[in-house]
Amino acid sequence: MLRDALIQAGMNAGLATFLDILGGVLVAATFGMAWVLFGIWIERKVAARIQNRVGPNRVGPYGLIQNFADALKLLIKEVIVPRNADRPVYFLAPVLMVVSVILIAAVIPFSSVVIGTDLNIGLLYVLAVGSLGTLAVLMAGWGSNNKYALLGAFRAVAQLISYEVPMVLALLIPVMLAGSLSMQDLVRSQHVWFLFVAPIAAVLFLIAAHAENGRAPFDLLEAESELIAGYNIEYSGMAFAMFYLAEFMHAFFVAIVFSVLFLGGWRGPGAETYPILGMFYLGIKSMVVYFVTVWLRLTVPRVRIDHLLALNWKIMVPLALANVILTAFLFKLVPTPDYSAARAIAEGEFTGVASGLYRLLGPEFVAMLPLAGVLLVGNIALLVAAAALLRWLARRRRQEVEALVDETEYAPGVAAAE
Amino acid sequence: MEITIELLVFLVFALLTLAGGLGVVLARNLFRAALLLLLSLFGVAGLFVLLAAPFLAAVQVLIYMGGITILIIFAVMLTRGMVRARNVFSEQWDLAAIVSLAFLALVVYLLWQLQQGSSAALFAAPPPEGGLENPIAALGAALVDPAQYMLPFEVASVLLAGALIGAIYIARDDEVE
Numbered sequence: 001m002l003r004d005a006l007i008q009a010g011m012n013a014g015l016a017t018f019l020d021i022l023g024g025v026l027v028a029a030t031f032g033m034a035w036v037l038f039g040i041w042i043e044r045k046v047a048a049r050i051q052n053r054v055g056p057n058r059v060g061p062y063g064l065i066q067n068f069a070d071a072l073k074l075l076i077k078e079v080i081v082p083r084n085a086d087r088p089v090y091f092l093a094p095v096l097m098v099v100s101v102i103l104i105a106a107v108i109p110f111s112s113v114v115i116g117t118d119l120n121i122g123l124l125y126v127l128a129v130g131s132l133g134t135l136a137v138l139m140a141g142w143g144s145n146n147k148y149a150l151l152g153a154f155r156a157v158a159q160l161i162s163y164e165v166p167m168v169l170a171l172l173i174p175v176m177l178a179g180s181l182s183m184q185d186l187v188r189s190q191h192v193w194f195l196f197v198a199p200i201a202a203v204l205f206l207i208a209a210h211a212e213n214g215r216a217p218f219d220l221l222e223a224e225s226e227l228i229a230g231y232n233i234e235y236s237g238m239a240f241a242m243f244y245l246a247e248f249m250h251a252f253f254v255a256i257v258f259s260v261l262f263l264g265g266w267r268g269p270g271a272e273t274y275p276i277l278g279m280f281y282l283g284i285k286s287m288v289v290y291f292v293t294v295w296l297r298l299t300v301p302r303v304r305i306d307h308l309l310a311l312n313w314k315i316m317v318p319l320a321l322a323n324v325i326l327t328a329f330l331f332k333l334v335p336t337p338d339y340s341a342a343r344a345i346a347e348g349e350f351t352g353v354a355s356g357l358y359r360l361l362g363p364e365f366v367a368m369l370p371l372a373g374v375l376l377v378g379n380i381a382l383l384v385a386a387a388a389l390l391r392w393l394a395r396r397r398r399q400e401v402e403a404l405v406d407e408t409e410y411a412p413g414v415a416a417a418e
Numbered sequence: 419m420e421i422t423i424e425l426l427v428f429l430v431f432a433l434l435t436l437a438g439g440l441g442v443v444l445a446r447n448l449f450r451a452a453l454l455l456l457l458s459l460f461g462v463a464g465l466f467v468l469l470a471a472p473f474l475a476a477v478q479v480l481i482y483m484g485g486i487t488i489l490i491i492f493a494v495m496l497t498r499g500m501v502r503a504r505n506v507f508s509e510q511w512d513l514a515a516i517v518s519l520a521f522l523a524l525v526v527y528l529l530w531q532l533q534q535g536s537s538a539a540l541f542a543a544p545p546p547e548g549g550l551e552n553p554i555a556a557l558g559a560a561l562v563d564p565a566q567y568m569l570p571f572e573v574a575s576v577l578l579a580g581a582l583i584g585a586i587y588i589a590r591d592d593e594v595e
Binding site for chain 2: 086089119120121124125127128129131132134135138139142150154157161164181
């Protein structure tokens with residue numbers, strides 16, 4: 001749009017294209033940051049309500065301007081650099097952290113037409129870019145020249161690397177169902193939301209993404225009630241604020257990516273014909289997911305580091321692997337939905353209940369229902385089996401412990417009686 | 419030679435790759451060397467994009483930059499006395515020089531052959547069917563096709579499984595019966 005207007009105004013075509021792309025990049029990059037100012041307000045309000053407080057209410061109506069005041073405060077604060085810090089590394093770390101999150105915005109389909117670039121490897125790109133954040137953590141820990149920061153970075157990286165495994169395995173499921181890595185194709189193939197087709201994958205992804213982001217209950221990186229801070233202990237002023245910004249933006253983008261992958265993205269009534277509606281739907285869906293993550297963050301107690309890693313390697317990874325195998329098997333078992341036949345029925349002559357159903361609910365939706373039903377049942381069965389296995393294991397361990405307690409407790413008594 | 423945008427971008431990424439590689443060799447601080455290795459790998463990822471192989475580029479970033487380099491950094495940080503390397507030259511520099519010179523000779527020879535046109539056939543293999551519209555699907559099919567890359571793929575899997583078992587064996591507690 002911008003490109004055509006510029007060319008009409010007599011500008012060189014190459015330059016116009018460049019400016020067009022530059023404009024798109026600027027919008028995509030600032031969108032996240034601008035959002036954060038507002039998103040933090042929501043988060044603080046929700047947090048306050050959950051903790052029976054009022055939250056920000058002084059600056060502006062309902063405290064809406066509070067975050068601008070805070071941002072200004074952080075901007076004018078002095079950035080204190082440790083004397084022996086590795087300066088280039090120290091200053092690059094927060095920048096890399098923010099960049100790794102902002103880059104995700106480039107492939108998010110906000111509506112059927114509004115997308116930065118529809119890469120055919122979109123989802124892989126999201127993962128690749130996200131893995132750069134891990135590096136920023138290590139750089140921050142090292143660059144600060146502080147052994148506590150370094151220790152914090154080690155812990156953080158152990159957590160981030162571990163949780164990448166179940167996340168990738170969980171994301172395989174939507175890719176398998178859609179047969180594509182492109183974000184736009186992933187949205188378009190969700191005639192039935194993938195949340196209902198692959199609930200295990202959805203929950204695993206949400207947990208893993210939460211852990212990747214390092215927010216409560218997985219906030220061991222900077223457990224504020226136990227440590228002063230983690231890898232970012234030596235950062236102050238705006239450098240610190242960038243880590244903070246990256247964390248909030250990441251939480252928000254996780255909500256968007258979840259909505260895109262499992263809640264049908266911009267899909268909704270009329271979204272194909274009026275793309276602006278799609279943005280609206282995606283906004284509502286991601287806000288719901290965002291609310292759930294904030295809710296989790298404020299109500300679930302922090303997990304211990306060994307529990308954190310055990311949860312990942314002993315439960316989530318095996319479950320994700322079993323889920324991949326099961327889904328692949330069921331997906332091959334059920335015949336692929338015949339969308340063109342369904343469309344033909346819906347557009348053909350009205351013959352009875354069947355064609356009425358096709359028209360009412362949309363032909364693709366009805367055509368996908370058998371597949372979705374089988375996969376849903378399979379998922380539930382897998383979940384029940386996993387729960388039964390866990391229960392059996394836990395019971396066996398408890399019996400072992402109790403047997404041990406019996407021996408040690410009653411042995412002295414027996415000796416005294418003799 | 420005409421200067422196109424592709425050429426400029428290629429030069430930028432080539433420069434990144436080479437400067438990063440040179441930095442890895444010359445840096446005295448091993449941590450910085452690891453970060454410069456990252457820069458070099460990033461340059462290679464950019465070159466993959468220029469070659470219209472975005473999948474390889476993403477994998478390069480995900481596995482080499484996000485995975486392997488982090489493991490290298492971990493190893494560097496856990497190694498005492500590796501932070502301020504006094505000697506820039508490795509003790510095996512003579513061996514390394516022979517190997518790299520041999521590799522350089524090989525690359526130059528190949529390029530020269532290409533210039534002469536005698537080995538053009540080697541590089542002008544036809545793209546796999548459907549590979550241009552959907553490179554990822556073509557790659558996936560090629561990896562499980564017995565006529566193409568199934569054997570190397572399985573060999574690599576066996577190698578990785580062996581490495582995994584070896585790692586478990588080494589890391590295992592000796593006290594466990």
